[in-house]
Amino acid sequence: MKKYPEILLFCVLLTGCSSETISDRLYTQSIGLTCDGSLSFYAENFNQEISPPVEGISIAEVLRQEEAQNGGKVFIGHTELLCLDGTCTLNPAEELLFEKGLSPACKVLYARPEEYFQNADHASLIHIIRMSEQNGLLSSTELATALSEWHGIWETALLPVQKPGRNMPGLVLLHKDGNCTDLSEAAAQGMYWLRRNTGSFTMTLQTPGGEQDIFIRNCRIEKQAEQQELYYHVIVRTGTPELNSILQNLIETQCQKAIQEMFLAKADVIGMQDLLEKSGIHPEKNMTVKIHLSVTVQ
Amino acid sequence: MPQESKKYLSGTLEEILADIRHICGNSSDILINRITVGGISCAVLTCEGMCSAAIMTELIIEPLTAVPAQADSSVLFQYIQNYLLLSLDRPVIRNYADLFRLLYSGFAVLAAEGQNFALAYGVQGYAARSISEPSGEANLFGARDGLTETVRTNMSLLRRRMKTPLLKFELSTAGNLSQTDLCLCYMTDRVPPQMLRQIRKELRAVDLDTVLSSGYLQPFLEKCRGSLFDSVSLSQRPDVLCSKLLEGRVVLLIDGTPFALVIPKLFIENFQTLDDYNHKPYYAAFSRWVKYGAFLIAVLLPALYIAVSMHHPELLNSTLILILTDAEQKAPLSLPTETIFVLLMYEIIREAGLRLPKSVGGAVSIVSGLIIGDAAVSSGLISTPMLTMTAISVIAGFVTPDLNAPITVTRLLFIIAGGLWGLFGIGLLGMIVLYNLCATETFGFPVTAPLAPFYRRAMRDVATRVNFHRMQYGNFTVEEYHEQNS
Amino acid sequence: MSKIHNHQLTAILFLSGAWSVICIPSLYGNGQLPATAAACLLQILLCLPMLALQQGTFGRTIKNYKIMGMLYIIFFLICGANGFAQLWEAAPPQLLPSSGKLTAAVLIALTCFYTSSAGLRATARAAPIVMGLFILSLIVLILGAWKRADLNRISFQTENFLPGMKIYFSLSGELAAVWVLADQIQNHKNTAVNLYLIGKACFCLLILFFSITAGGRLIYLNGYPFFTLTALSQPLQGQRADALYILVFVMLHIMHTTLQTGIVEHIAEQMYPIAEKWSAPVSLIFMLILAYFFKSDILETIIFYSLPVLIFLIPLSMRIRQFARSLHKKGTLYEKIS
Structure with a gap:
């Protein structure tokens, strides 16, 4: 009983000594990874201060070097953007997600990190990507989704990319081995309708009477599989019924474009593998799959 | 208490007075007034500052001086007991322990030559704090009177609110030297009998020299040592105490402190106020x-x-x-x-x-x-x-x-x-x-009741507070929460 | 020990079982869902002999057959050790203090030393409160997981049905506690036990369901579906909320270990009253030692093979014996009357 005050005092003192303070950490907003022989790590904090890249053979080593360089523990729990150039995709990203605390909602951008961080406007890109997703211009792409797609049979993920000379990002299909296929604008928009997206927004349609705005309440997709024939039914609810037919045609065109370009790139970013497994088929990389597309605008 | 104080009164009046002086060490606050009542030599004893002089004069001295001549001291005491109502509280004293206890409680004591007992009269007039608003337990709509340091005043505060014969008071004392008055209050129709017996047993087992505040007795009534939370509560408000009595709890009033103990206490009561x-x-x-x-x-x-x-x-x-x-x-x-x-x-x-x-x-x-x-x-x-x-x-x-x-x-x-x-x-x-x-x-009541163990019916006054139309039915008592040992 | 209420029994057993569920090491696929449901039904049937026994049978049995009491003590020590082994193997580094797994295990053991000294009655009272907090955390998990869930990943399959059942049984060590605790329950013990079995199965199904639908292929690679699910299911975009599950993790492990320690103490006290004071710390030390030397799959295998004996065969034989005795008494009475 008499020793309790001493033990308590010891614990109180320990609380000051043993752990770093909140300001000792380097809170990164964007990070980049590239593997040219060795792993290179780029980091930028929330004050847009970019630290010089460090190299190492593993994530643990590059983080250690970054900490030594900056004099503070690297904290990636709030990182909003991961920049990958296709040279290293899977293992470092998985390690960052499951062991180092990277958020699964972190956006993954296809770009060379050194070019990305040198671009003066790169800081706004994160916000542009986010707003584009909210406004139906870009399909949602997150780290967890990308990793899941890379682990599929077709080993390809859908990532945003910064197009030169354009503010709006585009989409690419990035294979696990680094091969990359650009998607056209129509295909990129088609991906929005075909992937799991929620939210409402207003878009502008080209009509015979000129440009008109249409309010999209929500969009959902119903999928079915019968053997190797897959049925995708896109259902869109709008607030402007008189423009529904025009919208329907547009969505059909965009979705068909997206599917076409996806097939050309031998990719699956619309959940074909899950559908095939659900119907009892073990998917293979070179198997022939037929997609029946239908669109309903209500 | 000195050994001699356990003696019974005996001997002549002089011997009794000598014993009294010896036991109290000739303490200056004991006042001994020799008086002849009905032709018999008597002594009136009081404690300095404890009795009201006006009440003494009007109720004790004047009537005693008017007593007609009596044959002897037994006839005299009989006359006084049967024909003179000198006070409403008239215990008979047979030993020195009771004599001093009553004397120091503000009683006047009448001893007579040739009698081996004395008569005491409750004529307390010591300075006491008047009933005022409680210092803690603030409420917007509650009553403004709070308990005082006098146990009998506190008893009256409870009795005024609960005009039922089911409310019972049991007076006892605690503290070998202080002889502090305690009053156990409970509703006879709803108090768990086993708990009451255990409380009485615990109070009898208290072997303290003094009981100066409720905190002296609280540990004897809380069975769990090492607990961070109280299982016995304190209150200064008579309205709160009455509500606890209605739930079958026991209230312990202690002379000398305005805080009463309430047994048992539930953790959830810390969040309940009368304003609710x-x-x-x-x-x-x-x-x-x-x-x-x-x-x-x-x-x-x-x-x-x-x-x-x-x-x-x-x-x-x-x-x-x-x-x-x-x-x-x-x-x-x-x-x-x-x-x-x-x-x-x-x-x-x-x-x-x-x-x-x-x-x-x-x-x-x-x-x-x-x-x-x-x-x-x-x-x-x-x-x-x-x-x-x-x-x-x-x-x-x-x-x-x-x-x-x-x-x-x-x-x-x-x-x-x-x-x-x-x-x-x-x-x-x-x-x-x-x-x-x-x-x-x-005493077998978990403080976490009615959350653990969970009583759905009790949630009407825990998770919410139902209106009185529903509250008037199915009133609960704490006995529902008692967990018996196997 | 005083009687416990049936909702307390449900909560204690559920929380102890929930710890095992969150430490499921791997996911076998959609086939695990029907396997879990089938295992639950089978457990309900296996528990029938235990629940049919008269109150006080367990106490009398272990007093008369001390070897049986020892058997149960060893079993609960293994269950407790399995909890620590699961902590070692399953817990991701983010959920433990920076000082490491050994520190975490020692801290939990010290906490369990205090909690088990408070007695099974305190555990029974704390369990519903912890259960409430646990349900709140589940709601957060579901909110995060629902956003990512893709129902197309779910289908009815029977592949890996038996391995799925085996895993569920090897994570059900607390079933043996039913007999010990049902001895203490006032009434409606069948309801309490069935609620626990169904509740645990529902919780397991929920985790498996969201692991498959929200976790996707990453769940199969990373193992430990619950922890992977918490990493992937974030209710808010800007923050990672899986640190909140540290509280769930700690609460469940402490409840699990305290239950095992409390039961060992209860059994030891009934067999040897002198063991009351030291049985809890000694059992915790034993658990830590066993966990240090044996991996969780070995301990789970022991649990899997011991469980049918402890929860079905022994109680069934006791029940047959009781039934035979009651028939004999009736027969004797009939002879007397006639």
Whole structure:
């Protein structure tokens, strides 16, 4: 009983000594990874201060070097953007997600990190990507989704990319081995309708009477599989019924474009593998799959 | 008590008076007045300052001097007992222990030549505090009278509110030297008999020399040592005590202190006030939940802030973490040390405010609030977010003043645990505190009832407060919560 | 020990079982869902002999057959050790203090030393409160997981049905506690036990369901579906909320270990009253030692093979014996009357 005050005092003192303070950490907003022989790590904090890249053979080593360089523990729990150039995709990203605390909602951008961080406007890109997703211009792409797609049979993920000379990002299909296929604008928009997206927004349609705005309440997709024939039914609810037919045609065109370009790139970013497994088929990389597309605008 | 005081009264009047002087060591406050009553030599004994001179004169001295001549002292005492109502409280004294106890309680004692007993008359007139508003337990709509230091006055306060013969008072004493009056109050139709027997047994077993406040007896009635939370409550309000009596609890009034003990106490009562029953049900339920939230904030907020900032910053959004980082950059001490320092300063200021005379008390708030608080933040010794968290936690603690002691201690412990091990440490300590609370019981009543074990019917006055139309049916007594040992 | 209420029994057993569920090491696929449901039904049937026994049978049995009491003590020590082994193997580094797994285990053991000294009655009272907090955390998990869930990943399959059942059984060590605790319950013990079995199965199904739908292919690679699910299911975009599950993790492990320690103490006290004071710390030390030397799959295998004996065969034989005795008494009475 008499020793309790001493033990308590010891614990109180320990609380000051043993752990770093909140300001000792380097809170990164964007990070980049590239593997040219060795792993290179780029980091930028929330004050847009970019630290010089460090190299190492593993994530643990590059983080250690970054900490030594900056004099503070690297904290990636709030990182909003991961920049990958296709040279290293899977293992470092998985390690960052499951062991180092990277958020699964972190956006993954296809770009060379050194070019990305040198671009003066790169800081706004994160916000542009986010707003584009909210406004139906870009399909949602997150780290967890990308990793899941890379682990599929077709080993390809859908990532945003910064197009030169354009503010709006585009989409690419990035294979696990680094091969990359650009998607056209129509295909990129088609991906929005075909992937799991929620939210409402207003878009502008080209009509015979000129440009008109249409309010999209929500969009959902119903999928079915019968053997190797897959049925995708896109259902869109709008607030402007008189423009529904025009919208329907547009969505059909965009979705068909997206599917076409996806097939050309031998990719699956619309959940074909899950559908095939659900119907009892073990998917293979070179198997022939037929997609029946239908669109309903209500 | 000296051995001689256990003797019975015997011998001549002179011998009795000599014994009295010897036992009390010729104490100057014992007044012995020789008087002849009905031709018999008598003595009237009082204690200085305990009796009212006017009442003594009117009720004792004048009637005694008018007594006609009697044959002997037994006839005299018979005459006085049968024909003179000198007082409403007229015990008979046969031994010196009772004589001194009654004398020091403000009784006047009449001893006569040739009698081996004396007569006592309750003519108390000592200075006592009048009934005033209770110092704590503030209520907007409740009564403004509170208990006083006189047990008989307190008995009357309860009796005035409960005009039923089911309310019973049992007087006894405790304290070998102080002989403090105790009064056990209960409703005969609803008190658990086993609990009552156990309480009586515990009180009889108390072997203290003095009982100067309720805190002396509280540990004997709380069966769980090492518990952070009380299983016996204190109250100064007669209306609150009556509501507890109606639930089958036992109230113990103690002479010399305005705080009565209520057995048993449930943890949930810390969040119930009399005002809850004066507001509309929706507001009463809202204020109850505010109190529950305030308790959690009071205990956990600083620890959670420290744990999240130091160990789990990913729980906060990036804007907030940057604000906190900027604020903490200048602070020389670690977060837990800062927090403990501020809380200890608050405790020192609170104690100083309690002990200081009222005229100086205002200076404490100026010094502590403006000078220390503002200067510490401006100089960067303490960061503003941390000070804000601590202040919110302290203010939240004021919502449940009965829990002030456990809140203060557990808050500090949680800060240490959160600082050392983050949410893991908070989880561990949280389980320890929960188990400590769940293990606390008194006389077979767990303090966590009616949450654990869960009684759905009781939620009408815990999770919410139903209106009186529904409350009037199915009144509960604490006996429902009793857990018997196998 | 005083009687416990049936909702307390449900809560204690559920929380102890929930710890095992969150430490499921791997996911076998959609086939695990029907396997879990089938295992639950089978457990309900296996518990029938235990619940049919008269109150006080367990106490009398272990007093008369001390070897049986020892058997149960060893079993609960293994269950407790399995909890620590699961902590070692399953817990991701983010959920433990920076000082490491050994520190975490020792801290939990010290906490359990205090909690078990408070007695099974305190555990029974704390369990519903912890259960309430646990349900709140589940709601947060579901909110985060629902956003990512893709129902197309779910299908009815029977592949890996038996391995799925085996895993569920090897994570059900607390079933043996039913007999010990049902001895203490006032009434409606069948309801309490069935609620626990169904509740645990529902919780397991929930975790498996969201692991498959929200976790996708990452769940199969990373193992430990619950922890992977908490990492992937974030209710808010800007923050990672899986640190909140530290509280769940700590609460469940402490409840699990305290239950095992409390039961060992209860059994030891009934067999040898002198063991009351030291049985709890000694059992915790034993658990730590066993966990240090044996991996969780070995301990789970022992649990899997011991469970049918302890929860079905022994109680069934006791029940047959009781039934035979009651028939004999009736027969004797009939002879007397006639």
